[in-house]
Amino acid sequence: MSDLQKSLRIRESLLPPASDVIKRLGPGAVAASYIQLLDAAYDTVEDGDELMAKFINTLQDPGYPPLRKSHHKRKEKEGTYFHPEEAFGERNRRRDTSADELASFITGESCCESAGRGAPGEVGGHQNWKVEGSALINLSHRHLTGEDSRMADELYHKVRILCWVMTGPANLQKKARHVKATWSRHCNLVVFMSSEEDRDFPTVGLGTGEGRDQLYWKTIRAFHYVLKNHGNEADWFLKADDDTFVVVDNLRWVLANHTPEEPVYFGKRFKPYAKQGYMSGGAGYVLSKEALRRFVEGFRTKVCTHTTPVEDLALGQCLEKMGVLAGDSRDTLHRETFHPFVPEHHLTGKFSKSFWYWNYCYYPIVEGPQCCSDLAISFHYVDAELMYLLEYYTYHLRAYGYHHRYQAPLPEGMDKPPDVKKDRPVSEIAGVEAAAVVKGEEKANKTEQAGRDKQASEKNRTHNQTEVSKEKRQ
């Protein structure tokens, strides 16, 4: 075959976005140059996140990154499927929750009462976690100083999220500890997943190794674990890294318009390799209960395999095969909520037009302040210092009396809580908090009962189905 014929064949066989990549070469180019460009653009499927990080940290070339080893299959374990019972049998038995154990990992503080009111200035009272197995269960929703938390409390009870954090023995003190001290406190439950069990932290031991090539193994096992052990305690299951920062309340806002019976998952959507795209691992992604069931089922029936080390892509392909929809997590102004980099980079950085990130994003990239929703859900590559900073920015620092430009619409089926009466005797901030907590719990109980009403859930389902079909048409 002549080179010209080769070039022709290559050009004919490509579909977007790959065909867009080679457009800049023009029809007369040599076949080898097409291949080089394609290899560079779609590069090593292995280190997607790492490569992006590298690009952020180094000068961006006008061209594409150099040729690297292409995607390869794992030779061993091909054809086997994962058996949850085997993996977890004896390992992670539920522990007795003795007073000593509680005290030790709640780091010295006396334990938990529900909805405790702490000293003035303390946010929401004591840290109120209960241990169950290796999970940390939040006994009451954290409150902010001086706020009316009724709506947030309602969402907390309505949209139950289990957060599991991918970590490893070497990172418990360096990274995972800061996740535990900051954003994970806003999850309904949080479980730290490691290759090895650690009873003090606590972490679940997944029985894998560590390293990039183990990521998908860990993910598979972690999801199996949470479904098996906590399937009834949550509606949505979030995966995050130990360098991901998540605003769980905003995740509840997005998810409140869906039900856990929908086969759907959300995250930072990428487009290559899968028809409906897939979600970036580092920016975090969340599965509905139904999506999680199908994921686990996919392994049982061998529809999904675990031969690729690329965790996020492999998960995306598995879910696609199992009929789980890749959801649109953007806000009502089409601004992204899940972010694969730190806020500074999205807000102030400029991505060079030839940077392959442009080809990866499912939705158009916006640079500058409109990159990110006010109700951002996640950021990635967040170091320890930035974790605390973001927690302060999100849950503490505000401009008094400021009327936000973006007024987020209420999720479906939620009413706006009535305004605080003006003649209510309010002499202390603590008083306001207590009253709001009581009212919030009352309202939350009422909503839960209403939610279990068959009519309400059916109404949601039909509405969501129209949303789903709208998605498909897009």
Added chain:
Amino acid sequence: MVSEGSAFMKGMMLGGLFCLLLSLLESLSPGQQSSAELHHHHHIKAPSKAVLQKLPENLKLELSQKIGVYCAIMVQPKILTFWASAKDTWSKHCDKAEFYTSESAKVLEAVDLQEKDEWLRVRKALTHAYHHRGDMRWFFIARATTFAIIENLKYLLLDKDPSQPFYIGRAVKSGELEYVEYDGGIALSFEALRQLVEVFQDKQKCPEGGNALWKLSLDKELALCLKYTGVFAENGEDFQGKGLFNSKSVSALISDSRAKNPLHAIESCCSDLAITFKGMSPNQMQVLMYGVYRLRPYGHIFHDSLVFLPPEGSDND
């Protein structure tokens, strides 16, 4: 050997005497209090919810619109990026923002004070601000390297009468002198500024060369001049007593807090309604802008007693 020794001893004695003299001079209070009403408390707090709830609704709205802050932002060509940053971020929330520079430079749009000395620049800028105040009754002066959240400043000043002298910020004591740190920004009421501009003319009480034998930092000079008019520095605090004006960056404050109080690092760090931070890069200021005015957790409502609308023609807030 002996002559060297005696010369040394003489030197030591002279030095010792000189030191004694200087410390005596510093401790001499400028005395002379004005007979007008004085603020003897040195901590000034934001109004509590109780106080505000007593105000009728229409008055609250009126106040929100009425309280006008004139921001005097000090720049120099060497910190051009901070001029750009302040212009694109916090200064948009001032009712009037005026930039003052030491010398002119291309691109830099600011009032050229043609002055290299920082203390003299501040004097000129404050005088200019006073004469161009329009109907502003509150003044805030800071370098462009400081970031200010004006809404929180307004909340602090809400129940204070600007026709009374107020000189507020991060108040620090140096010997007998209590002064507001320039790094954290300085807030002045109309009356304080009026008296200050007046005392600027007094070469005895507030000389351009400074009050002491050696050069004091400008924030101390300012405090001395104000002290002559009977105006004292006050520390701006929230209802819990946490300082609102900071002369450090957010990261630095959080690091300090994590070291001191690792279990409650954020809760014991900075106020939720902080007014200023200093020492952040232009990019960090953009992130702070996003963090203050936009990033928030859904469903947490505050029934604040004031309403501030977003400024026109801006999209990073």
